[in-house]
Amino acid sequence: MTVSVYVRGFVALVCLAFCSVAISRDLGQDExxxxxxxxxxxxxxxxxxxxxxxxxxxxxxxVELEEDDDIYVYEVELLTPSGVVRELKLNAADGQLLKDKVDD
Known part of the structure; x- marks a missing residue:
């Protein structure tokens, strides 16, 4: 019985850890x-x-519009002339570049 209490406690801690990870959501065209x-x-x-x-x-x-940590973000995927796919994240409120990386 004691082992199951520890297992339940461990599972609860793992769930809590995953719940604290930032969650982004895609926004629809109406929003x-x-x-x-x-x-x-x-x-x-x-x-x-x-x-x-x-x-x-x-x-x-x-292009996707997401809400990520209470910030609206445009996620833009571009194919460069050299054939590389780039993923850019731009703040939707002011256009500031937040991230630019090669998309895998």
Whole structure:
């Protein structure tokens, strides 16, 4: 009986650890439109312009709007002319580059 109490305690601690990890959620087009109309986020075109300026002649593969740690983020995937896929994360409120990495 004592072992099961320890096991339950361990499982509870593991669950707590995973729950404290930041969770991001994808936003739908209706919510994105509402946030844009309220001036909370920049227009997608404005943020895409910044991404393309960073990688001229890149082709757009995908864009997602996420809420990550109470920050709205545009996640942009670009295919560079050299054939490398880049994932850029830009703050949707001001267009600031948050992350730029090669996408695996």
């Amino acid at each position: 994105a439109l509402r946030l844009r109309e309220q001036g909370v986020i920049l227009p997608l075109e404005q943020v895409l312009r910044k991404a393309i300026e960073r990688y001229p002649d890149a082709k757009l593969l995908e």
